[in-house]
Amino acid sequence: MDRRHFLYNTLLGAGPVALRAAESPLALRSPHHGPKAKACIFLTMLGGVSQMDTFDPKPGLDRFDNTVMDWSKERATDQVSLFAKPRLILKSPWTFKKYGQCGMDVSELFPHLATCVDDMAFVRSVQAENGNHPAAVFLMNTGTVVPGSPSVGAWCTYGLGTPNQNLPGFVVLPDFRALPFSGSQQWGPGYLPASYQGTMMQWRGEPVRDLKPPAGVDAAAQRTELDLLRDWNSGHAAGHFTNPELQGRIDAYELAYRMQMEVPGTLDIDREPDAVREMYGLNREVTESFGRRCLMARRLVEKGVRFVQLYTPSQSWDSHSEILTRHKNNADEVDQPIAALIKDLKQRGLLDSTLIVWMGEFGRTPDNLADQRDKAGRDHNTRAMTIFFVGGGTRGGSLVGRTDDLGFKAVENIYRIRDVHATILHLMGLNDMRLTYYHAGRNRRLTDLGGVVMKEILA
């Protein structure tokens, strides 16, 4: 029994999430309540998206363009040096229109997503607690601003296990042009056992590290090796009864073999019909990276993967200057693929059971440095950001939250990151207060002292 037993022991009494020693750590576990979503695809917009240029139109910005915003009541700013110099309000370079039956406002940056608004649920009033990228990215992923805690994907996998034992429960699809700060710590297990960490996959080349045998060893030869390994391990285990982990490792090699069989097929997106590949934008350089990964996400979710997280390149949305080109490029890269993902899931009847989350680590300011008017941008803003959910038990076409006339601060239905987490867990069938893991002297939670579920956007 030893360590593993001990580990599980400390979990007993944690409610339905408790594990038993004989179980695989990834075995299916009952949720706290009947979930709508069985899987989650988290689309991470690194760098911070501007709310007033995307989904939160602010005519006030046109009215006050080129005037000075009043920062005097802000006790602290997130980027002290930027606020020491003169600043001017900047109107959005993009126009907004209303779309869908719900009449949702979308800027011209997202022509494809604009056609999906009746399936999307917007929250315009999310606040982050830290305006510095690395800390804010940790907060968005793990609920704390410092490294070392499990991410929301690891928590979901820990809480629910995963339906397909031939694939990892939590898959991460970063953009290798620029990995997120702190790399794998963003999807590491933190203080949870290693089984719950995200498995990184690549959209080019071999998807999983060391999945294939080295050169000169074909599949049949590897099977011979695995047979030898299984037989010798079984013989050894038969002579040593006191260690149940021995059987666990025998099973793990069989799982590895099944993964070797299953992963390549699952991720073979080249076999998708041309129409689907084109819908995701695989035929265009600008959309290929995010498009391939969106398509991989769909296929993984179809096969029962619990949580898939996509990242844009690190800092990609961070447009302190030249927001015109930067936001445009970023939107171009993700707009068509995300719209394709929504439509594809819907068409396959998977949208009700798949939750899509779209967010960055914080929003952006209505104003910018006065000496940058020729290449204006927007700075970090923790006081408001817009995020959206699709499917998985959210109400399409719904909208909650309001910002002030400049889009500077959330003023109604204010939600924090922990509330986003509580909502994700809720939709996945988990209660954030009951999903605990005992570590360093206390029961830890993703939401620490608890978050508020965003009831307004639930179906």
Next chain:
Amino acid sequence: MVLRVLCLLTAALAFADPFTGKLAPVFTKHCISCHGGKQPAGGLSLASLDKLIEGGKHGHAIVPGDSKSSLLLKYLSGEAQPRMPLGADALPPAVIAEINEAINSLPRQTQAATSKKDPWLYTPPAAPPIPAVSRPDWVRNPVDAFILARLDAKSMTPAPPASRRALLRRVYFDLIGLPPSPGQVAAFEADPSPAAFEKVIDALLADKRYGERWARHWLDLARFAETDGFAIDGERPTAWRYRDYVIRSFQQDKPYDLFVKEQLAGDEIDDKRAGDQAERLVAMGFLRMATWEADANFKTQLRQDFLNEITGAASQVFLGLTAGCARCHDHKYDPIPTRDFYRLQAFFAATRVDERAAPFLPVEDPAAMRRMMRNHEDESDAADAALKEIEKPLRDKHKQAGKSGDFVGALRDKKNTLFTAAEREQWETARNHQRRISEGTGRYRPVAYSVSDIVPPHVPSLPDTYILKGGELSARGEKVEPGFLECVTGKADPAVIPFAGGSAGRRRALAEWIASPANPLTARVMVNRIWQHHFGEGIVRTPSDFGRNGERPTHPELLDWLAREFTAKGWSIKAMHKLMLMSNTYQQSAAHPQWKSYANLDPDNRLLWRMNWQRLESEVLRDTLLSLGGQLESAGGGPGAFFAVGQDVADGFEFFKWFPSSHAEQNRRTIYMFQRRSVMMPMMEVFDGTNMSESCSRRNTTTVAPQAFTLLNGHLTTSAARHFASRITEAAGSDRARQTRLAFELALQRPPSDDEARRAHTVPLERLAVVLFNLNEFIYLE
């Protein structure tokens, strides 16, 4: 403190108590069948109000006067799960309301007083009598007597001795983290005398590889890494000196009290045994090892985070207490009020992060360091010049094209047709070379990554420390003076601060209090850590949490006896190793003829009726593969080596580039690999390596499929197997039977059975090696 608690409890008992009066029938009917008797469920007994207040595993069932905080009601209402009574209908609302009222009618108690003091923990270890046992012949030293006495009480017997081979494998991996050679196994098997084992232990403890193995345990606790973490993840160029300091300290068997003092107050202590000033400054790297947000916007918050972290880390690592929990609120389980957290923090009030001049010690080879630094500086000039030369025509070209903007950006932009691919590559190579050299220079500077105090006259006075309500900087409460934990000292007085020259002397006061035989925690916590690594589990199985929420000791008297022995032997860690390893308890087999019935009686082997199984940690696994391939480089110390990573990872980060070291460098022991927080070795990542961000007192041992990929198909295994196979072919010739035999003897320290030998031939020798490296028998120690 004791008096206060007693008074309050008496007061509570004297109070007309509805729980043992009016409400007693309710509990008797619904609860007592589980929550009563000698071993109540969850540790919670409902036998008396006293017991309800004391609570169980999850905390106090009742907080007098505060029904909202009382777990009893949470469980009865279903707010906490599982709802109570378990498997039966909920109690009628009227009854719950009555209990609610009864709790609120109790007089409120103040602060930490509701936590009943844990007497064993906060009182110095007693001198327990060595128990009399059924089989005195089994007792090789008092360790065995304490273990056997508990087994006797349950009419159990210890396991038979382990086989000579299993024992030798166990002690080699335990002490030096590498396997014995076939020759060493044969010699040990041929000599069954007890003296043979003692000789092995002495030799291994004297081996420099012992320090490399055991330092790793401490570096886990010290959350050691060589970069800051966060976005920039900036390098700490001389953090390696702290790693080497820890290795040396274990090699030299530095008395543990001194080891503690050097790390907390190396610049302030006055101890004849202490090393050079430089050594002591390097030791204080312990206080710098946490993550650090170099570009944080709020410097005051950054400083507060630093203070919080070292206060928490020091109490966890040295005292086994999770005092960090008391940062925002009084500790929910241990008698540590918020006030005590900040009194403890006040010892660091004058402490600032600092890179201090610290000449290289003779053991660090100052001449070589100087030479390396000069080389780097010279090469750096050359590399700068070379880069400039390559850049000049390119810059001109850029200028002539009428482009004023970003030259480097244009060069890196592959779509920009101004530059040819060859030009781009040439520039990239020169620039990488220049970056690599300039980054390396700092690693050879005689600097300690350390701390220092700022004291008058450089500042008007030492900074004051305030209680921060909810841990918020903006919520300053009462001012506090440095003081020791009241739950240990029983006193709330400020600590007496010694004079310490140009330093505040506060850290010295703290260090001397911690590293004192009179401190009831320090020795117990450390002997427990040593025990944990030898036996796979501590006597307290939560080694950094001795508090109420941690596990109780399985053998409290043994723990106390060991703690006293530790201080009596001058805090010698090696003396503790020898004591534990020479015991029959350690030399037991992992199997037991009675295992079936014993596994029912004691499934977690808390009584140590057999040896625990242990899995090789990720570092040991990697080192062993390298050593079997004959690739392991023995060079110790100095700046870390950069292991090979995929090109995508090497180029994937904004603020640094990853330059792998030479093959020879990469083949050094894992402890000498550069530890960048954002880039983990694949082997560490899948085999439960420490995450380097928080103090890690115990590695997980999870089993996941990616481990199989790494160990079957990964580069490390493949290359080790290739080297292993050629090493075998060289020694055993081309005869396959001899090759197989040698492969088994090297990897598993035993010859193959006939059947194994036959089947081994179905795969090529190189792949046989891979199969052997993946066997449970290879990766687990009995």
